[in-house]
Amino acid sequence: MVTGNEHDAIGAHRPGGRSGAVKNAKMKDVAALAGVSPKTVSNVINGFVHVTPGTRERVERAIRTLGYRPNVSARNLRRGRTGMIGLVLPELNIPYFTELAEQFLAVAEEHGRTLLIEQTLGDRAREAAVIDGLGDQVVDGIVLSPLGLHGQALAGRVDAMPLVLIGERPSGGLTDHVAIDNVSAAREAVAHLIAGGRRRIAAIGAQLEPDVGTPLLRMAGYHQALCDAGLPVDARLEIETARYHLADGARAMRTLLDAGDPPDAVFCFNDALALGALRALYERRVRVPQDIAVMGFDDVDAGRYAIPSLSSVAPDKAAVARQAVQLLLDRIEAPDTAAREIVIGHQLRVRESSAITR
Template identity: 50%
Template sequence: MRPRLKDVAEHAGVSIKTVSNVVNGYLHVSQDTRARVEAAIEELAYRPNLSARSLRQGRSGVIALAVPDLSIPYFAELATRVIEVADLRGWTVLIDQTQGQRAKELLVISGIRAQLIDGLLFSPLALTPADLAARTDQTPLVLLGERVGRSSLDHIAVDNVAAAHQATTHLLSLGRQRIAAIGAQRAASAMTAKQRLRGFRAALTAQGLTPHAVAHVRDFHRSDGAAAMAQLLDSGTPPDAVFCFNDTLALGALRTLLSRGIRVPEDVALIGFDDIEDGRFSTPTLSTIAPDKAHIADAAVTLLTNRLTATPGPPQELCAPHRLIPRETTAL
């Protein structure tokens, strides 16, 4: 027999209203209570009756997630987290990718899918504040990641400057002096790269140092990291440490180092950013900065469901936590 809301409430030891609040993403539920209810939902395999809810609320029961590139593991892992959180709250997630192209991003916010979806989670790269301000579609929207300026929209991101500063400080703590970066980008829309470069430079400046080198890349893929690392090694005096602006760049750089017979971390220490699964299984394992992807997904879906089910309030600007995870590429 299909579990009901009442069964979840009894299993969790809370009221039916509390279970409904958790399923619908209301903020005013304590962390302990929310965790207890979500555990009961999982144990009983409860799923809301989407057809009944859609008829009752006049909604489709579908939200969309638009990201730049699903071939970058960070976005794939974030999408998985969003799907898990949304599923607990009775939403089906439609996934789209824009490749960071302005035309595609404008299409995403134009309302072309307004009849199919109830809300949108969106990580844009090429849009400007003016583009967002000119949006006429009324579909609830939550922004993820970096963007230029502020807008009257909910937004959740990571403090890239502080995180990059922490990664670089970790390399400095190892006694390294010739510290390079891989991942700078010249495009005006490359806010992630610009913020991480700023944090990198600030950490070195605080110690009276300048970057040994800064390698530019077109994309944040393994091949870009491998090629950039080769350029650094061929340019003269090699670095003794490298901060890569994401883990896929770092994995590509690691391959180049090992293929040249350079020891990691003895000769060159290496750190990435994103804490993707591949980095936990590389040889050596990859030190990284880990944004809390579970927190980002939960906060994003909560903000969106509040826009759909609660009295709208002012837009919220949230900063997701991050942490340093030292592994074998920096552990002597």
């Protein structure tokens, strides 16, 4: 928050004392406006970690105020860098990843970087290609959200490209990793349904796989919540889906309804599954939440405008992007530092689809 006095100070330091962007603003102008040295401005632009949050905020605000654009090409040429970072996601047509990519674009721009986005469709071979040289001479580092790869695959990588993982696949301490606590988040979501009087709660999104990932972590949280409440685990209520798309959620919901003993709530492992389930319930004239409550995961924009609006777990997508990009920039500057693991927070967004009606 900028106070009136701070605005006056900014005006006093701005070349010509005018408000708004300055034509052809220089680094020294940003430094004067932020009250720091040009070296500090350079450190912020280059993403160096040894800058206090308050100083970084002042410099970034001065950059926005003056409309300063660093000469990225000249800077990168001097340092042997491309100025580009890669973001590799499983599927761009899944709303969560689309919204996450938007956050990464904004953060990359703040750091004066260009973002190259690639999708793997969750294919293990394509993910392996990324970490074994896809970025060679194209990007300075990669943020990867893998579905097929895990720590053992990372141990055999042959490329020294700086790499940060996001999502549920752990790196085994081999590279930086940013994720949310999926077990805790799922447990909280199901506990909310139980608190609303639901006792026969289904899970949509189970997948049979040997490795740790989204399905197993969120299923673990689902089981823990049932156990906490003294409710039985019923395998008939755990519906497997091939993917996490709208059609998969609709098919899974129809399977539950056709079984003859429907649940009184469903916890879906992402919002696309939940939105598909809502459609199937609407087609069967099942009332939501009166007859069956629905809970999603990811808090995508479309869920807020569904009828009824969708309750969901909301990961802090902005924080995922901010932390992952910062880790990557740190890794580019200091490739031999120890790998770091960062857990991002989440919130439960309770809306109409799980409102307590009893």
